[in-house]
Amino acid sequence: MNLPAAFLLSGACVALAVALQTLRLGRRGGAGVVLLASFLALWMMGLFLLELRTGELADRVLPLGMLLAAAFVQAAKDVMGQAPRWLVPLAWSGSLAVALTGLIAPRLLYGPGASGTGPAFWPLAGVSAVATLAMNLRLAALVHGTQGRERRRRLALLGANVFGALGGGGLIGLHVLGIPISGWGVLFLAVSLSLVAYASWAPEDLREREGLIQAAVQSAGFALLMALATTAASTLLNVRPVWVAALLGAACALPVDASRQLLVEAVTRKLFARPQTVPLLVEAVEKQTSRAEHAETLAEVGKLASAVAHEIRNPLGVILAEAKLLELSGADEESVRAIRDQVARASRFVEDLLHYSRPRPSRMQEWDLEQVVAGAVSRARQAFGDAAPEVSLGLEPLRWDVDGEALGDVVVNLVTNALIAVETIPQGRVQVTQRRVAEGVRIEVEDNGPGVPEALLPRLFEPFVTGRGRDARHPGTGLGLALCRKWVQRHGGTLTHARSATGGARFVILLPRP
Incomplete structure (x- = not known):
């Protein structure tokens, strides 16, 4: 086994290792690099067989390299994020047709040992040259x-396409025409593979990108070392026939570790409800880091909220005292009431801000959920006085471990929003249900009001998002639903929104089993 053959063998194994590691660890680059690296491995293996003069086998494997063209189109679509809808299917259809033709009837393309042109060689060469030029x-x-990283990614893909064409169709074309230098195609293909890997891995987060690069370097180093060692051993020991040496080299250099990891992780995901694989552990670490950063941010917001509350509460107290003096001195009652309403609104905002930024510790214990929900509904209706709309209840007797005060505040907030939504509707109704389900406990608050505006749905549970304007009869702070979701999440549950059958809003609390 000569040196070019050894490099082709190691290059094929490196390309396969890159494909496997990208499939295992990559999350943002798309399928392009996996397919491209896989077909690069297949193409280099075809050149390897040709270099060893394996005859009919090499002649049938080489045309499979045409799949590289479609893989380049796929990679370009993944990197650019744009392509005509017909381009990718057309590229794969054409490449597959040529590959299968060469696999079944290689003499249509070239003579034995890929030497001499066949009847389809020049038409195919012309079409391939035009397609490659158009692609470039x-x-x-x-x-x-484009600028910055995006510009570098696109330049890398352009360079990968050029080097891939030179190391693929270019060299095999020269070989067919009697210039047998295809063994050195690994140099062009190695550059192409490196550029494709850069273009595809660039969008990954820094930690994932470093992991991919380290895995590729490890696999590349091991594959090259084993292929060269096998080449030297086969030469010294005069191993015959040559395909035996090739088989030994492939067995030693193949990225077995990456394959094993993929297999183990796939089996682990199937067998265990909470699999602990390297990619999943990396994601868990990222989420934990993100939560820690979020907690730190909330701590800073809490300090700011405390300072704001202190600075605002004192002036609000003074304003209320002055309003009382105005009332005693005979000022207009409507004006005094307006002052008090605005002071109350500002006070509610300060309290909500403090609750959001500095949530109190949870106090979990067994509660009668029917009493918690019914009491919360009663409190919400009391704020509307005698004119409060009716609320129909469908509550199952059930005891559950919850923070009764926090859950009650959630229901109060949701029911209050529902009452505001139907307050001016003649047939307005609010329905509250609570029942046991397979997942745990489900609490629903539904109304037949106008529903949540479409524009608010994507940000419905974000802080300071409200559909009630500043001058509304019941102006909102935009913190109520954000607080509700946070309290429900601290129970390990979820709070979601959906439109009711009548077009109104339906909020669903799902509390898991303890």
Whole structure:
């Protein structure tokens, strides 16, 4: 086994290792790099067989390299995020047709040992050259108007396409025409693979990108070392026939570890409800880090909220005292009431801000959920006085471990919102249900009001988002639903929204089993 053959063998194993590690650890680059690296491995293996003069086998494997063209189109679509809808299917259909033709009837393309042209060689060479040129011109056009990392990614893909064409169709074309230098195609293909890996891995987070690069370098180093060692051993020991040496080299250099990891992780995901694989552990660490950063941010917000509350509460107390003096001195009652209403609104905002930024500790114990929900509904209706709309209840007797005060506040907030929504509707109704389900306990608050505006739905549970304007009869602070979701999440549950059958709003609390 000569040196070019050894490099082709190691290059094929490296390409396969890159494909496997990207499949295992990559999360944002798309399928392009996996397919491209896999077909690069297949193409280099075909050149390896050709270099070893394995005859009919090499002749049938080499045409499979045409799948590289479709893989480049797929990678370009993944990287650019744009392509005509017909381009990718057309590329795969054409490449597959040529690959299968060469696999079944290689003499249509070239003679034995890929030497001499067949009847389909020149037409195929012309179409491939035009398609490659068009692809490169398209990639070059897409480079213009971009900057920074995106520009580098597109330039890398353009370079990968050029080197892939030179190391693929270019060298095999020369071989067919009697210039047998295809063994050195690994140099072009190695550059192509490196550029494709860069273009596809660039969008990954820094930690994932470093993991992919380290895994690829480890696999590449091991594959190259084992292929060269096998080459030297087969030469010294004069191993015959040559395909035996090739088989030994492939067995030693193949990325068995990456394959094993993929298999183990796939089996682990199937067998265990909470699998602990490297990619999942990395995601867990990221989420934990994000939560820690979020907690730190909330702590800072809490300090700011405390300072704001202190600075606002004192002036609010003074304003209320002055309003009382105005009332005693005979000032207009409507004006005094307006002052008090605005002071009350400002006080509610301060309290909500403090609750959101500095939530009190949970006090979990067994509660009668029917009493918690019914009491919360009663409190919500009391704020509306005698004119409060009716609320129909459907509550199952049930005891559950919850923070009764916090859950009650959640129901009060949801029912209050529902009452506001139906307050001016002649046939307005609010329905509250609570029942046991397979997942745990489900509490629903539903109304037949106008529903949540479409524009608010994507941000419904974010802080300071409200559908009630500043001058509304019941102006909102925009913190109520954000607080409700936070309290429900501290129970390990979920709070979601959906439209009711009548077009109104339906909020669903799902509390898991303890």
